[in-house]
Amino acid sequence: MPNVAIVGVGLSRFGRQPDKSGRRLAVEAVQQALHDAGVAWPDVQIAFGGSDSSGLADTLVSDLGLTGIPFMNVKNGCATGGSALLSAMSAIRSGAADLALAVGFDKHPRGAFDPLPEEWGLPAGYGEAGLMVTTQFFGIKIARYTREHGITPTTLAKVAEKAYRNGSVNPNAWRRQPLSAEAIAAADMVNDPLTRYMFCSPGEGGAAVLLASPSAARQLDDAPVWLRAAATRTRRFGSFEVFSPAIQGTGTPSSVSSDAATAVFEAAGVAPCDIDVAQLQDTESGAEVMHLAECGFCEHGEQEKLIAEGETEIGGRLPVNTDGGCIANGEPIGASGLRQVHEVVTQLRGRAGDRQVSGRPRLGFTHVYGAPGISACTVLER
Amino acid sequence: MASTQQTVALAGSRCEGCGAVAFPPSERCMHCGVYGASRIRLSTQGRVWAYTIQRFPPKSPPYVPPPEGFRPFAVGYVELPEGIKVEAVLDCEEFTDLDAGSPVSLVATEPVPRFATVSHQGEAV
Numbered sequence: 001m002p003n004v005a006i007v008g009v010g011l012s013r014f015g016r017q018p019d020k021s022g023r024r025l026a027v028e029a030v031q032q033a034l035h036d037a038g039v040a041w042p043d044v045q046i047a048f049g050g051s052d053s054s055g056l057a058d059t060l061v062s063d064l065g066l067t068g069i070p071f072m073n074v075k076n077g078c079a080t081g082g083s084a085l086l087s088a089m090s091a092i093r094s095g096a097a098d099l100a101l102a103v104g105f106d107k108h109p110r111g112a113f114d115p116l117p118e119e120w121g122l123p124a125g126y127g128e129a130g131l132m133v134t135t136q137f138f139g140i141k142i143a144r145y146t147r148e149h150g151i152t153p154t155t156l157a158k159v160a161e162k163a164y165r166n167g168s169v170n171p172n173a174w175r176r177q178p179l180s181a182e183a184i185a186a187a188d189m190v191n192d193p194l195t196r197y198m199f200c201s202p203g204e205g206g207a208a209v210l211l212a213s214p215s216a217a218r219q220l221d222d223a224p225v226w227l228r229a230a231a232t233r234t235r236r237f238g239s240f241e242v243f244s245p246a247i248q249g250t251g252t253p254s255s256v257s258s259d260a261a262t263a264v265f266e267a268a269g270v271a272p273c274d275i276d277v278a279q280l281q282d283t284e285s286g287a288e289v290m291h292l293a294e295c296g297f298c299e300h301g302e303q304e305k306l307i308a309e310g311e312t313e314i315g316g317r318l319p320v321n322t323d324g325g326c327i328a329n330g331e332p333i334g335a336s337g338l339r340q341v342h343e344v345v346t347q348l349r350g351r352a353g354d355r356q357v358s359g360r361p362r363l364g365f366t367h368v369y370g371a372p373g374i375s376a377c378t379v380l381e382r
Numbered sequence: 383m384a385s386t387q388q389t390v391a392l393a394g395s396r397c398e399g400c401g402a403v404a405f406p407p408s409e410r411c412m413h414c415g416v417y418g419a420s421r422i423r424l425s426t427q428g429r430v431w432a433y434t435i436q437r438f439p440p441k442s443p444p445y446v447p448p449p450e451g452f453r454p455f456a457v458g459y460v461e462l463p464e465g466i467k468v469e470a471v472l473d474c475e476e477f478t479d480l481d482a483g484s485p486v487s488l489v490a491t492e493p494v495p496r497f498a499t500v501s502h503q504g505e506a507v
């Protein structure tokens with residue numbers, strides 16, 4: 001299949017910005033991506049984008065310019081950015097466009113993720129009984145995992161410690177204050193074994209990526225980053241998701257992250273061991289631990305040793321969430337997937353400043369996971 | 383008490399095609415996609431598959447705290463002999479009683495499934 005180049009990336013500031021709307025953050029990200037690529041808005045031939053709760057992406061044309069291009073709205077939860085990117089990639093590959101935009105944004109108020117049972121097709125009793133609490137799901141899943149695979153609370157604290165440390169050297173991050181593993185472990189327990197500092201918070205931000213055909217890319221950038229593959233998946237039978245009255249099937253639940261990662265590695269023709277820098281969904285620190293194995297970077301249980309030895313640190317063998325991930329940047333649902341792509345592109349270009357991975361990384365990987373059982377992955381190459 | 387326990391049961395369904403068990407009962411099988419499932423009574427005994435502790439009061443509404451006020455409670459999944467894992471509130475003396483696949487019995491079905499450890503049921507009687 002024809003190659004697709006990433007010729008521009010843009011990112012708004014992340015974290016609370018009371019004076020700006022979600023749409024404003026999206027426009028800032030798009031303008032930055034255009035500037036990065038050295039193109040203007042009228043050069044863009046097709047666009048895809050969305051937010052979970054900050055409005056429709058196609059309305060951005062009233063700020064960007066009324067050029068008449070097709071602009072498709074995407075609403076796919078945590079996979080919104082990934083789905084927009086996949087659509088833009090397909091538009092380039094099909095020959096429909098030479099320059100395509102993917103954009104994702106969101107602005108969630110504090111405590112935004114307080115869902116009602118009716119919205120999830122559940123009896124009202126689940127709300128009355130106190131089971132409509134998102135964080136319970138993460139606690140239960142990692143509690144099972146730690147018991148089965150020997151992951152200690154220290155490891156969970158160390159993952160969050162790394163997120164805040166990486167955030168402290170990322171000028172764009174929301175949380176820039178380093179926190180020790182001891183302080184993280186000693187903080188209030190939210191849902192055992194997860195403390196409050198192990199969770200990300202609903203946040204704000206926008207991210208944009210400009211894709212180009214090889215011929216268009218040649219005119220813009222003599223050394224672009226290539227989007228080797230992108231894949232999105234929905235859950236299969238027997239998966240374990242938030243707000244499930246039951247986990248069907250027998251034995252170990254299936255994983256949509258494994259399915260999406262397997263698909264993207266197959267399409268890219270590379271293996272997890274080839275990856276030099278990775279971004280993994282870290283809704284809480286246990287998620288990063290589990291996703292390391294679910295995406296194929298190690299065996300279940302190996303994370304304990306991997307993390308103790310610093311292998312996922314910026315200086316390690318497989319640096320993970322070098323920008324601080326969701327824990328340090330917050331979770332604007334529509335923006336997170338493209339924020340990950342932005343970070344990996346920045347790393348592959350060698351322009352990540354104080355958080356730059358050494359040894360000139362060549363291959364990168366991104367992964368998001370979210371309700372109600374969706375995942376989107378990419379493989380990027382310099 | 384024995385008679386009370388016998389009458390408490392969760393309604394599930396079993397696919398007539400592939401045998402997959404569902405809770406709540408479902409017309410269409412999520413495994414093979416066919417319509418046609420028989421209603422079954424799920425087993426009332428199982429083992430704790432995993433649990434967490436709800437340390438802070440959930441947001442009200444929709445949460446309705448007990449009359450004596452909120453106290454941290456355990457919530458998790460109980461693995462039944464059918465293989466399905468059912469989400470439930472878990473009653474126990476000490477939270478650690480729920481560790482390592484402890485056996486639990488169904489004590490209520492409303493507003494959500496509720497299971498209790500053997501020692502806790504003993505106490506309750």
Ligand SMILES: [Zn+2]
Nearest residue numbers: 397400411414
């Ligand atoms: Zn079936």
